[in-house]
Amino acid sequence: MLILELIMFQPACANTKSGAGFTLMPVVLIILGLVVVIGAFVLLICYNSFRNSSVLVYSYRANSLVNACVEKALFQIQQNGGFIGSGTVTLNTGACSYNVESLGGQQKKITAFSAVVSAIRKAELLVATAAPAIFITKWQEVAD
DSSP, rough: OOOHHHOOOOGGGGGSSSSSHHHHHHHHHHHHHHHHHHHHHHHHHHHHHHHHHHHHHHHHHHHHHHHHHHHHHHHHHHTTTOOOOOEEEEEEEEEEEEEEEEEEETTEEEEEEEEEEEEEEEEEEEEETTTTTTEEEEEEEOOO
16 A cells, blocks of 8 residues: 555656646747847837938038038128139038039029038029129029
8 A cells, every 4th residue: 555655646846747838938938039029129210210310410510511601602702793613611510612603694603512421412592793782582402
């Protein structure tokens, strides 16, 4: 009888019929996979946001440089009503170039261009001069 009791007695850890460990493993792997996917998605969003903000900063700098070149060209026209030519403006954020063309009579066309890293800005102005005043008849950003 004692031998029968020893044979029938099994410790709790020897219960292999429940399979709890085999059920828990796929659940842990699925949760781990979801955490990795969500983490990668958040990192990708952060990277794209950083990249877009950098492009926006470069675009603002290029726009400021174009405006500086336009002001320099307008100043040249104000100082010398017959000014036709080109020039550059260099600031600590970069450089830009401008060109002043005569359209006949008192009409002039100013073209300013600036590129900061990947951002390119170009402006085109039509001005009429009547000493000492300068009238801007058209100011627009144009594509290359």
